[in-house]
Structures are given as structure tokens and as C-alpha cells.
Amino acid sequence: MLLNQFLLLAAVLFCIGVYGVLVRKNGMLVLMSVELILNAVNINLVAFGTLTDDVGGAVFALFTIAVAAAEVGIGLAIVLLMYRNRRSIDLSEADLLKG
Amino acid sequence: MFATLAAETVSKVTTVTNDAAWFLENAWIIPLLPAISFALILFFGKRMPYKGAEIGITAVSVSFILAILTGVAWLDHRDHFELEKYGEEQAIAVSDGAASASDTVAYAARFVAAEAGEGGAHPYVAVQSSTQWLQSGGIEFNAGIMVDGLSVMMLFVVTFISLLVHVYSTDYVGGDRRYTHFFAFLSLFTASMLFFVLSDNILQMIVGWELVGVCSFALIGHWWEEKPNSDAALKAFLTNRVGDVGLLVGMITLFFAAGGGKTFDTIKINEAVVQGGVSHTALVVAAACLTAAVMSKSGQFILHTWLPDAMAGPTPVSALIHAATMVVAGIYMVARLYPVFWEGMQIEGSSINLLATVGAITVVGAGLLAFVQDDIKKVLAYSTVSQLGYMAMALGVGAWTAAVFHLFTHAFFKANLFLGSGSVAHAVHSFDMKKDMGGMRRFMPKTYVTFVIGSLALAGVFPLAGFWSKDEILVNTGGWDLLGGSGAAPGSYTFHFVMGMIGAALTAAYMTRCVYLTFHGEYRGGHAAHDDHGHDHEEDAAHAHHGEPHESGPRILYPLYILSAFSILIGFVNLPPGFLAGSKKDPAGWQERFLHFVEPAGSSYFPAVGHATPSWSLAIVASLVAVAGAGFAYYYYFIRLDRLSKQLGESLVAIPNGLTTTNVFARAGHTLLVNKYYFDHLYTGIIAGFTKGPLARAANWINQNVIDGTVNKAGESAVQTGQLVYHKIDQAVVDGAVNLSGRVSDASGEELRAINSGKVQNYAALMFAGAAVLAGAFVILLTL
Numbered sequence: 001m002l003l004n005q006f007l008l009l010a011a012v013l014f015c016i017g018v019y020g021v022l023v024r025k026n027g028m029l030v031l032m033s034v035e036l037i038l039n040a041v042n043i044n045l046v047a048f049g050t051l052t053d054d055v056g057g058a059v060f061a062l063f064t065i066a067v068a069a070a071e072v073g074i075g076l077a078i079v080l081l082m083y084r085n086r087r088s089i090d091l092s093e094a095d096l097l098k099g
Numbered sequence: 100m101f102a103t104l105a106a107e108t109v110s111k112v113t114t115v116t117n118d119a120a121w122f123l124e125n126a127w128i129i130p131l132l133p134a135i136s137f138a139l140i141l142f143f144g145k146r147m148p149y150k151g152a153e154i155g156i157t158a159v160s161v162s163f164i165l166a167i168l169t170g171v172a173w174l175d176h177r178d179h180f181e182l183e184k185y186g187e188e189q190a191i192a193v194s195d196g197a198a199s200a201s202d203t204v205a206y207a208a209r210f211v212a213a214e215a216g217e218g219g220a221h222p223y224v225a226v227q228s229s230t231q232w233l234q235s236g237g238i239e240f241n242a243g244i245m246v247d248g249l250s251v252m253m254l255f256v257v258t259f260i261s262l263l264v265h266v267y268s269t270d271y272v273g274g275d276r277r278y279t280h281f282f283a284f285l286s287l288f289t290a291s292m293l294f295f296v297l298s299d300n301i302l303q304m305i306v307g308w309e310l311v312g313v314c315s316f317a318l319i320g321h322w323w324e325e326k327p328n329s330d331a332a333l334k335a336f337l338t339n340r341v342g343d344v345g346l347l348v349g350m351i352t353l354f355f356a357a358g359g360g361k362t363f364d365t366i367k368i369n370e371a372v373v374q375g376g377v378s379h380t381a382l383v384v385a386a387a388c389l390t391a392a393v394m395s396k397s398g399q400f401i402l403h404t405w406l407p408d409a410m411a412g413p414t415p416v417s418a419l420i421h422a423a424t425m426v427v428a429g430i431y432m433v434a435r436l437y438p439v440f441w442e443g444m445q446i447e448g449s450s451i452n453l454l455a456t457v458g459a460i461t462v463v464g465a466g467l468l469a470f471v472q473d474d475i476k477k478v479l480a481y482s483t484v485s486q487l488g489y490m491a492m493a494l495g496v497g498a499w500t501a502a503v504f505h506l507f508t509h510a511f512f513k514a515n516l517f518l519g520s521g522s523v524a525h526a527v528h529s530f531d532m533k534k535d536m537g538g539m540r541r542f543m544p545k546t547y548v549t550f551v552i553g554s555l556a557l558a559g560v561f562p563l564a565g566f567w568s569k570d571e572i573l574v575n576t577g578g579w580d581l582l583g584g585s586g587a588a589p590g591s592y593t594f595h596f597v598m599g600m601i602g603a604a605l606t607a608a609y610m611t612r613c614v615y616l617t618f619h620g621e622y623r624g625g626h627a628a629h630d631d632h633g634h635d636h637e638e639d640a641a642h643a644h645h646g647e648p649h650e651s652g653p654r655i656l657y658p659l660y661i662l663s664a665f666s667i668l669i670g671f672v673n674l675p676p677g678f679l680a681g682s683k684k685d686p687a688g689w690q691e692r693f694l695h696f697v698e699p700a701g702s703s704y705f706p707a708v709g710h711a712t713p714s715w716s717l718a719i720v721a722s723l724v725a726v727a728g729a730g731f732a733y734y735y736y737f738i739r740l741d742r743l744s745k746q747l748g749e750s751l752v753a754i755p756n757g758l759t760t761t762n763v764f765a766r767a768g769h770t771l772l773v774n775k776y777y778f779d780h781l782y783t784g785i786i787a788g789f790t791k792g793p794l795a796r797a798a799n800w801i802n803q804n805v806i807d808g809t810v811n812k813a814g815e816s817a818v819q820t821g822q823l824v825y826h827k828i829d830q831a832v833v834d835g836a837v838n839l840s841g842r843v844s845d846a847s848g849e850e851l852r853a854i855n856s857g858k859v860q861n862y863a864a865l866m867f868a869g870a871a872v873l874a875g876a877f878v879i880l881l882t883l
Contacts, residue, residue, distance in 0.1 A: 022864045030860075091860060098857025 006047035013040035027079040027089040031072065038068045122165065122172040123226040123246045129165050129254055130293035132158040133261075137287040144279035149269075151279040155286045156265045162293070163258040166251075173251040177223065177696050223247070223702040227299050227366060238361050245299035245365060248697035249434055249503060253296035253427075256510045260423035261289040263658035267518055268415040270654040271525060281321060285419070288314035292424040296431060300363035301350045304435070308346060308396070308428055312339050315425045319412035331411035338405035342395020346432075349388030353439065356381035365435060369704035372438035379442070386443030389432065390454050397429030398484045399491055400461045404778050406484055407468075410476040410530075414521030417476060421483040422514035427506050430490045434503055437494070441706040446497045450591045455495025459598035461488030466605030470612065474530045475520045478613045482557065483513060485602060489572055492599065496592040498575030499708050500698045504673050505568035507693070508556070511669055512564055515553035515662035522546040522655050523617060526648035532613070538622035542648045547618050549659040554614055556666040558607035559725050561718075567670035570718050573599050575711045603721055604728030611732035620741065622648075675713035 013036050020033025042061040049057015083089050136158030144151025229243020244250075265285060272281055291314055295307025313336075320332030354361065356377050357368040371377050393399060398406035406426065410417055420426060433440055433454070444452040465484035472478045486509050493502035520530070523546060529535035540547040556563035559570070578596020650656070673693030699705040854865070 018867060022860055022867065092858060094859065095857030097859075098855065 003047055003051055006043055010040040010043040010047070013037075013043065025090050025092050027082060027091055030091065031075045031079065034075070035068060035072065038064060120172060120176060120226065122169040123176060124228045124244075126165075126169050126246050126250075126254065126297055127228070127244045129162045129169070129258070130290045130297060132162045132165075133286040133290035133293065137283050137290060140279060140283040140286060144283060151282045152265070152269050155282040156262070156269075158286060159258060159262045159265055159289060162289070163262050166254040166258040169246065170251050170255050173246065173248065174696060176226070177248065223699050223705075225366065225699065225702065225704070229299055240302065240363065241300055242303065243299040244297040246297070247699055247702075249431075249699070250296050252503070252507060252697050253431060254293065256507060257289060257292050257296065257423045260510055260514050261285070261419060263514065263518070263661060264415045264419045267418075267521070267655055267658045268413075270652050271415055271521055272413055277321065281318070281413070284314055284317045284321075285416075288318065288416075288419060288424055292428070295428060298365070300365055301353060301368065301436075302363045304365070304432065305346065305350060308392075308432070309343070311425050311428055312336060312343070312396075315409070315412075315416075315420055318416040318420075319409045321413055321416065322411075328411040331405075331408040335405040335409045338402055339395045342392040342402055345388040345391030345395075349385045349392060352381055352385040352388065353436070356385065366704045369436065369438045372442050373704060373706055375442075377442070382439055382443030386440050387453060389436065389439065390457065393429035393433055393454070393491060394457060395429075396432075397426050397487045397491065398461075399429075399457050399488060400464050401778060403461065403465065403484045407472075407477050407480040410474065410480050414476065414517060414524060417480070418514045418517035418521070421480070421517060422510040426483065426487055427490075427510070430487065430494065430502065430506055433491070433494045434499060437499055437708075438704065438706050440494065441497070441708070444495070446495065446590060447706075447709070448590055450593065452495055455492050455592055455595050458488045458490070458492030458495050459595040461485065462492060462602035463598050463605065464488075466602050466609065469605070469609040473533045475523065475532050475536070475613060475617055476517070476530050478532075478609060479513070479516050479520060482516075482606065482609065485606065486513070486557070489569065489599065489602065492595050493572040493575065496576045496595055497590055497708055498572055498711075500673075500694045500710070501568065501571035501575050503697060504693050505572055508564035508568045508666075508669050511662055512553045512556035512666040515549060515659060515666050516557065518655070518659055518662065519546055519550035519553060520617075522651040522659065523550075523648075525651055525655065532616040534623060536617045536623065537620040538618070539648065540618040542622070543618075543650045545650055545656055546659065549656075549663040550618065551614060552663040552666055554610040556670075558610050558729060559603055559721065560607075561722055562670065564666050564668070564670035566718075566722070567673060567675075569599075569603060570713070570721055571673070571675070573603075573721055574714055574717050577711060600721065600724050603725045607725040607727075607729035608732040611729045612736055615732075615736040615740075619737065 017033045017036030017038075017040060020036065021030055024030050024033065042064050045057045045061045045064070047057075049055065049060075079089055082094065086093065133155070136154050139154050140151035144154065147153060225245055225247035227243060227245045229241040232240045232242045234240065265282070268281065268285065272278055275281060288311070291307055291310035295304060295311060298304045298307055316332050316336040319335050320329045323329040323332065353368050354363060357371040362368060372382065391402075395402040395405075409420060412420070440446065440454060444454060446452060446455075462485050465481045465488060469478050469481035469485065472481060486505070490502045490505050490509075493499075493505060523536065523539055523543060524530050526539070526543060527535045552563070556565045559565040573596060576592040576596040576599060577590050578593040578599075673691055676691065694700075694710075698708075700708070854861070
């Protein structure tokens, strides 16, 4: 069973995603990085599901994809509105919460 | 609610007893009717065509009819009661009076029977119907009625007098601005007294007692705009409060002492006392405290002072208070709880006790006071005090039936006299006999005749009502026995007998004086303009401009006629043995009918009271004494004063003359009487004055120096301690800690605000860092 390979792939994807979320200034790329994180989790779910011969893992992954689609919809709308208001999607400039 | 209540009772009763007993067990309707009438008059009276009077009269009339029917039912019950008729379960309740009624079913009728064998074939059995009001801590609070001869007699007297007073009032207070209000309170007064006399437990008695007091307050102060009237109302109320303390203490003592303790039931308390199951000390305390209650309520010396002042109320109220309701409440209470006094004061075989002595002093003391009054109603008020003294004395010497019988007869002739005096006052707009009356017999011949009949009955002239009852009291003192007469009284109360004799002479004499001043001689009124005509200035305009007084209308006269007829005849209901013996079939005839029907002789809740044999010689001597008193007064007023007045051509009534001008002792006595033995001075001047003056100043000094000093000292040391605490602890320790924590958070906040960059990615980074740390910790914990 190639479980370790799947887990490694998922860990790599997760780390790339986290890096993208924390570092990239472009809102669009941050959203894409979030998708990477989610898909890393999906890989884990499917891998463990196959290992235990349980279809639940795959079903859970499908749910995650559906939720991710909705999340992307909201995320893109936020980015779009941000662009309209500021003519920029640079996250480093969006610091209105500064205390 | 009352409909279902009544229906329930009816079904219960008809299964148990015969039809006549329905009235006995449903006597609670009698007080209920005037109580409803009170509410109706208060809310709807002013809209009625006769301003609410018709509601009151209707209610009291129905109550009166019911009272008569109850009385008839009682006569039947008394003569035909047989235990066997009432079935097994009733017999159980009967045989064990001390046990609670077989179960606590509402409206169970409980019959308390006599000891078998006593009192002939038909024992004296009270009918008690009660329902549980509430239960708390194992104590039952019942609400119920107790019907026996005494309460039936009171029902009749109260409703009868009240009805006549209601009719009389429609004329007497006609046009008054609080006419409706007046009738409402007459109804409540009647209801309260009926409630009181029917109550089967001491708790209910206290309630009725206080209700009567409240009603008298409201009615005495009916014309409260004038200060003397509201003062009199307050005085009546407050003086009664003094006695009420005695009532409460006495009743509480009985509650704890009697029948194993913790019962309010009158019959159970009485039974326990009769059976000797109550400590003598408790009975002495209870009897003494209840005597104090009687002293205030029934106007005995030394708490009688409110009663003459209560004349400030309208005359019909005075008649009601004095004849049927308020003042007889005290006498009734003693009669109801008689075993307590009988055992507590050891009446039998004794020659002196508190109750009898208070009564005896009151008889003479008040009789003397009646001599110096100018106000006709005050003469009658002191007369009432004196007659109540007779009743208290009779109860004190063991003459239960005589006392209750005197209460009964007194109600009729005293109501007669009060309403008669009201009739005169209505005509002359004053109560002052010396200034505004005199010669009234020419103007008011009908009132004159009724007033004289009432006076003769009060004076105890054969064969009017007062003669029989007063004679019975005197013979039962047992004093005549010791002085060589015949008779076998419960005790040997010689002192009280003598006081009673003096009282008889005084009564006859002061009534003669009163009749002379009011009805004989020359008319002295009419000289003054009608600007100071006492209380009765509410009369209609028709009265305001007449020159001479004239006879009152039918609504005043007819009650007087009826009461006069009763004053003459009512004494015949209790003729002593030897008068009017009946046929062979009914040998008792008219003899001692009242005693037979009213006195609970032989019943389980009444002591074995002895009865003196009536004495011919005493009756004759007592009559002679009364006639002598009347004759002396007659000589002084009718002959001597009349002659002198004619010689001088002016009335001597209003100026001092006779003994008081020539004899220093007589003058001193007169002054003493005019000042009412200085009791009012004692109460308002000395007791109240001492309280307001020296006592208040002493209290003030103690307050300023001792109490305030202590308080100030405490205050100063408290301030010093406070300063210390403030500087050392509050400022240094507490504030220091608070400031320190403030500074710490300030500094740390300053440091930490750098993190709060506003950049979402920074927050996300922190979140991931946190998650990573937690995950690390989690892994470590799991592997441990």
C-alpha cells in the first residue's frame, strides 16, 4: 500500500498551501493556496478511506469539494469587491483592522 | 358560590334532621344578609330611589324573620331533642364531644349533648355547624356557627332593635349628606354583631368583636366635621383598644390552656374547663384579662369614659350601640365563656371577685354620674353603664340567667328611651335638658307616654320588664339570704347586693329627674336662634322656622310604641316560680321559660350553676327602695322646685340651688360628679400629660445625654477607625494593588499592540503558529 506516498504528497501540498496563504500578497493567489490546503486534506481522506476499505472517506471528500466551491464563490466575490473599491487586490494594503 | 354552599348544606341537613332544624343549622344566613346589604348600599345605594335605606331595611327585615324562625326552631329543638333520632354516627359524635367531628366533611352538623340523664328527657343540646377554613401546623381553623338559647336570644334582640332603628333613622337622619353611608354602616354594624353572637370559636369572636368596634367608630364619628365628634369616635376606638389587649391575651391563654391545648372551639374550651382539665392559674389569668376586655367594651369602671362621649353619634346609633350591639358584646362574651369565669374566679361559694366587684362599683358610680348630666342622652348613657354594671355583677355573682335576662329586657326599654330622647331632640334641636327642654309633655304627648313607660321599666317598677330581671339579679347575689331573707344563691355577695340596692334607688331617682327636666315644668327652649342646636342640624327646612316643638312623625313614633309594648310585657317571659302557674298538663306555665330555653343548664359546656329561690320579701323591699329613690327625686323636682319656680317666676332648673348651695360636702360631691370622678383628667391630664410632659422630657434627656452620647462615641471611634483604614489599608494596599494591575496591563498592552497589524495574513500566521503549537503539545501528550 502506498499510503506513505499519499501522505507525503498531501503534506507537501499542505505546506505549499500554507506558505501561499501566509506569504503571497495577491488575494487571488491566497484563495488558490486555500484550495491547495483543502485538496491536501481531501487526499488524506481518500487515502485513509481506501486503506480501511471504507467509502465514507471518499464521500467526505466530495462534501469538502462542494463546500470549497461555495467558499471560493464567496472568496472571489470579496476579491472582486476589493478590486472595485481599491483598484488593487494587494492584501498588504488591506490593514483597516490595525489596532 | 353561596348557592352551591347552601344547596350542599340543605341536602346534608335534610338527611340528618327534621325540617325545623334547617333554620338552626343555616343561621349563618342571618348575618350574611346585612353584610351583603352593606356592600350593596355602598356601591349602589346612592342610585336607589330611597338612597339605599330600602336595601338595609329589606335585609334586616328578612334577617329578623329568619331570626324568629330560628327561635321557633330552637324552642322545638329544646323541648323535643332526642338522641336516638339522630342515628348512629351522630350519636358517636354526641357521646364524645371532645373528639373532633367524625370526619372533616364540610358542613357536618355536630351536636354537643348533655350528660345523659341530666336535664330531663330532652337534654339541652347546642347545634354547631362548621366548616374548615384552613389547617396549619396541625391546628384547625374553623368557621362556623353555634346555635343555642343564648345566641338565638341575641339574634332576636339584635335584628329586632336593628330593624326598628333602621325605620326610625329614615326619618331621623333624613336629608343628611351621608344618609346612604349611614345606612351602609348600620347594616355592617348589625352584621358584625350577628356574626359575633353566632361564632362557634374564639377566633371568630375576636373578629366580630373588632368589627363591632370599627363600626361604632364609623358611626360615632358620623358627623366628623365637628372636632368633638371625631374626638369621641377616636376615644371610643382607642379606649376599646386597651381592653382588646386583655381580650387577646385572655383568648390566647385559653387557646393554649384548654382541652389539651390548641383549640379555638368555644364548646371544646368550655367542656375542658367544666371537666376540670385546665390549670387554675391559666383560668385566673384568662378570666382577669377577659374582664379587662369587658371593662372597655361594656363600659365598666374604669374604662367606661368612652361611652358617654359616644353620644356624639346620631341618636339611632346610640340606641343600637346601647341596646343591642356594641356594649352587650362584653356581657355576651362572658356569658359564652362562662365556665372560664365560673372556675377562674371561683364564683360559687365565694363572696367577692373581680368581675362582680367591677360591676357593683359601676352600678353605683355611673348611677351617681347620671344625676349631674344636663344632656339627656348622657343621662341615658350613664344609665346604660350602670345597667351593664348590673349585668357584669350578675355574671360575677353566678346569676347567669339573671344577667342574660337583664340584657334581654334592658335592650327593649333602653332602645325605647334612646329613641324617645331622639324624638324630643329632633323637635327642639338640642339635647340639653336644662336649656332647651322642659314641659315637652304638652308638645309631644305620645313621646312622653312612651318615655315614661321606658323609665318605669328601667326603674324596675312592677310589673314592667326591668322589675323581673333586676329582682332576679338581686336575689341571686345571695346578699338577701345573709340579711335574713330566703333563697339559695350560688354565693354570698353581700357587698354586691347592697350596691345593687343602692343602684336600684339611684336608677329610679335619676330617671325621675330626667323625666321632670325634659317633660315637666315650663318650656325653656325656643329662646335662642337655631344656630347652636347640637348635632341635629341636618334637618330639612320645614323644621328650621317653627316656633314651637311638635310631635314626631310616624316613622319615629311607631318604633317607640312597639318598644314600649315590649318594655311592659317582655318581663313575663321569665316569671319566677309562684307567678302564673300553668295548667295541669303544663305545670310550668309562664314560669322560668327564659331560663328553660336559654340557660344551657346540664349541657356539657356549662357549669352547674345554682339558682336562688325568688323571695317575696326581697321583691317588695327592692320595689320600696326604688320607689323611695323616685319619691325623693319627685319631691325635690316635681314639688319643691316647681313651687319655688312659681314663687320666683323664673326657672330654677338652670341655676344652682338646694343642697349644693348650702352644704360644703354636697357641693364637693357635686363637683366630683360633674368632673366625672376626674377619670378624664386622669387619662388625658395625668397619664397622657405625664407622658407628654415630664416623661417625655426625661426620655428626651436620656435620649440626648445617654443614648446620643453612646451613639456619638461610637460614631467618633468609627470615624477614627475609618481614617486609619482609609490611609493605611485602602490607599496603600488596595489602591496599590489596583494601580499595579492597571500599570501592568497598560505596559503589556503597549507591547502587544504591535502584533495587531491589521493584516489578515499576520493573523493567519499567528493562528497557524498556535495550531502548530497545540498540535505539537497534542502529539507529545499522546506519546507520553
